[in-house]
Amino acid sequence: MTVATKKQVHNYSAGPCILPQEVFEQAAQAVLDFEGSGLSILEISHRSKPFEAVMAKAQSLVKELLGAPDQYQVVFLGGGASLGFYMVPMNYMRVGGKSAYANTGEWASRAVKESKLVGETTVVASSEDKNFNYIPKGFEIPADADYFHFTSNNTIFGTQWKQFPKSPVPVVCDMSSDIFSRPVQVNDFALIYGGAQKNMGPAGATVYLFDPERLGHTGRKLSPILDLKNHGAKESMYNTPPVYAVYVSMLTMEWMKRMGGVSAIEQRNAAKAKLLYDAIDRLPQFNGTTAVEDRSPMNATFVLNDAALEPAFDTLWKEAGISGIRGHRSVGGYRASMYNALPIESVQALVDVMDHFARKHG
Numbered sequence: 001m002t003v004a005t006k007k008q009v010h011n012y013s014a015g016p017c018i019l020p021q022e023v024f025e026q027a028a029q030a031v032l033d034f035e036g037s038g039l040s041i042l043e044i045s046h047r048s049k050p051f052e053a054v055m056a057k058a059q060s061l062v063k064e065l066l067g068a069p070d071q072y073q074v075v076f077l078g079g080g081a082s083l084g085f086y087m088v089p090m091n092y093m094r095v096g097g098k099s100a101y102a103n104t105g106e107w108a109s110r111a112v113k114e115s116k117l118v119g120e121t122t123v124v125a126s127s128e129d130k131n132f133n134y135i136p137k138g139f140e141i142p143a144d145a146d147y148f149h150f151t152s153n154n155t156i157f158g159t160q161w162k163q164f165p166k167s168p169v170p171v172v173c174d175m176s177s178d179i180f181s182r183p184v185q186v187n188d189f190a191l192i193y194g195g196a197q198k199n200m201g202p203a204g205a206t207v208y209l210f211d212p213e214r215l216g217h218t219g220r221k222l223s224p225i226l227d228l229k230n231h232g233a234k235e236s237m238y239n240t241p242p243v244y245a246v247y248v249s250m251l252t253m254e255w256m257k258r259m260g261g262v263s264a265i266e267q268r269n270a271a272k273a274k275l276l277y278d279a280i281d282r283l284p285q286f287n288g289t290t291a292v293e294d295r296s297p298m299n300a301t302f303v304l305n306d307a308a309l310e311p312a313f314d315t316l317w318k319e320a321g322i323s324g325i326r327g328h329r330s331v332g333g334y335r336a337s338m339y340n341a342l343p344i345e346s347v348q349a350l351v352d353v354m355d356h357f358a359r360k361h362g
């Protein structure tokens with residue numbers, strides 16, 4: 001049988017989101033017949049040799065793409081980054097200890113809440129005073145905190161940390177929405193984690209990249225299912241991992257490698273972001289919603305100067321085959337998510353619509 005291909009849509013969905021077309025094709029094939037085995041990827045044991053190879057490949061690709069030091073471990077768990085919000089204090093905050101957080105958006109706020117369930121939590125920097133439209137600078141991280149947590153890219157509000165804060169304590173980062181979009185110095189982080197469904201693959205897997213040496217010092221007895229050290233020691237096979245999500249993530253990471261790796265992807269992303277933000281700045285009908293220096297290349301948030309013209313603008317972009325640019329309800333307006341797999345042609349299609357709209361309503 002043949003697998004139907006879909007019509008061309010410019011997919012700006014914020015997550016789950018666009019993945020490379022060739023990954024969709026490989027993923028579809030593996031559902032029908034995994035590597036010529038006569039079995040579907042969906043019906044083989046996670047402890048079978050072929051899947052063990054997939055897991056090992058996915059783990060090594062994370063480390064290779066990010067240039068992680070040898071001792072770092074990679075696990076893929078269910079539960080989303082949201083479970084990660086709770087696992088972080090459980091694994092890094094000492095009993096009777098405390099944590100420090102930067103609160104730069106909705107997801108960061110949720111991470112703070114989970115840490116408060118576990119122990120003393122200090123918000124050392126926040127941009128809540130301006131509806132999270134900037135990245136706080138010039139704050140201090142207390143040297144007696146067990147860790148400092150921040151969110152590298154704020155998916156809903158459209159801001160990104162361009163420079164990572166210098167920290168006297170171990171750093172934990174939720175990189176859900178910009179992992180693999182730019183090089184990072186993995187050594188600076190005790191833990192990097194993120195839901196797969198933005199830059200890495202489909203929903204269902206969460207990646208954790210960590211230094212196992214920095215785990216197991218909290219004095220807290222953990223359920224093994226919440227224990228990152230346990231998951232690392234069991235090679236991400238303590239329980240059934242999200243098999244298909246790991247497989248498709250592996251395919252996407254192989255694609256990133258073919259694209260030239262994270263540095264080449266960063267350049268592509270920069271070109272896409274420049275194209276769109278230049279249009280936002282050039283056309284008086286549009287306004288960016290975030291501080292210019294903190295703009296995210298992943299999620300560009302903007303509004304129309306005249307909100308009454310939204311229906312007219314909506315008609316135009318829908319006609320152009322664009323999907324998924326309505327903003328999150330907490331910001332309103334528009335959000336164009338330009339994850340790794342979004343081609344620059346899709347950004348050009350949106351910019352063309354914006355130009356057309358500006359001419360009509362100038």
Ligand SMILES: *Cc1c(COP(=O)(O)O)cnc(C)c1O
Binds near residue numbers: 082083155177196
């Ligand atoms: C999407 C997102 C999350 C939530 O991930 P889930 O997998 O839905 O739990 C957390 N943090 C950031 C930065 C996100 O973009």
